[in-house]
Amino acid sequence: MNVRPVAERRQVLFTFKILYMKNISSNLLSIVYFLCGIGVLLLFWEVSSRLSDGELPGPIPTWEVFYELLKDPFYDFGPNDKGIGLLLWGSIVRVAYGFLLGTLVAVPLGILLGASKIAMNILNPVVQILKPVSPLAWFPIGLAVFQSAPSATVFIIFITSLWPTLINTAFGVSTVPQDHKNVAKAFGFSKFKYVVKILFPYSLPHIFTGLRLSIGVAWLVIVAGEMLSGGMGIGFFIWDSWNAGSMEKIIGGILIIGIIGLLLDKGFSLLQKSFSYEK
């Protein structure tokens, strides 16, 4: 490392300080905005609760019931009486399995579709027909094939995760710019080098966009899937709470689903950013 002159070093330090402070103040500001949003939500909730004469529980009674749930989240009193943590964990695991399997199929298939016009022409109509079908419609087929509700739930998550990943991967692979192809041609890149140094890096951001969409939809579908299959997961928790007549539990469940969904999305957004590049 070359040593910078003192004046320049000071300048750099100064610039750094300003950037750092700017960053902190913008972070502080975004926290303040976030708290404002939560405040508005709580206010709206409280007002609605009072207007409904207690049909809809307010934030405070909900918190009291919810707190009891969170105090012992991992108890296990048999198949129909589990802690919320265990149920949630089960949902996450099923989503992870289905999503991973879906990714393992969708990415290679997407690459094939993007790279080969013939494959695209053959498979595109099939994809177009299957894509708009609600994943829940596949549940009976999953049950028939696997003879088990948990496996059928993983199966619908698998189906859910296929389409966005498949379509985005195919799009990425099929839109490698001519400029990049020209580089490969002009410098005689081998097939392997083309795939590793051009095709894959170019498609990765598109693939991650697909994965982010997939995990989002998968998390939407798992709740409905578990309501259908019953006996497991956060979806069952919601339905079970309805049967038990506890609005407080339902609202608590909704909040948890929302928070986990947000975390999943943020995680994939970070992944997506780390694989994108400046043009």
Added chain:
Amino acid sequence: MKNNIEAPTLEMYIKQDLGLTQNSIEINNVTVSFKTPKGKFDAVKDISLTIRKGEIVSIIGHSGCGKSTLMNTISGMVKPSQGEVLANGKRVTGPGPDRGLVFQNYSLLPWLTVYQNIYEAVDSVLKYFNKSEKKTLVKDTLKMVNLYEHKDKLPGQLSGGMKQRVAIARAFAINPSILLLDEPFGALDALTKSSMHIELLKLWNLDNRNKTIVMVTHDIEEAIFLSDRIVVMNNGPAATIKAIVDVPLLRPRHKKEIVHDPEYMKIHDQLLGMLMDKLSIADIKSSI
């Protein structure tokens, strides 16, 4: 062909063009046609041109006149529909390591650093070099174009001029005997452009002016400053060569002084006359 029998050494690559014909490029009756929905479209028609070794030749003409197409027949990116192109005495059938390419829009891979962009080209072309030879070559090339301290930057972090320097360095690194530049400085501002001209000539000088350079441009001043000969193309479709203008200005040429040279002014006027039909805007009344 004989190069394939034994692994060539670095020296062989440097000297590969010695002993071959003095004509670096021969374009013989080349026609390029493209199929379009409306039928066959001739981009360039029946063009012949010979370029000597170490010569700098510019191809100049209006946009869409087929000048890039003509140059791409030399690079091997476009196959002539009729006729043939010889590079260093060998028939061109595709891109090859004896010809380095610089694209109009830099064409750097945005996810690779400056160093990696050059390394991947070197790695792909100079297959017989071992890893450390390739690394040294890339490092030396980067130092030659004063980009070594930027080697770990991504293209997105570079200015247009620096990107084009990387692209030129990439083409030079494989040490081709022919350098093909497709409107290389078209996207740069006037000041950067001027300094790039000088850098290009420096690189050419470093190699004892042995490299043949063919450049496509639409900039008359640029063409005169750099070239030994200027090929003026007719407007397409079915473009042909309108004229070949010699530029007998002595080298080294001085950017500031050359524009006052009577010879320069004569060539400039001649080219301007060929490229512009109307040299002044028409009277308002007559144009209505």
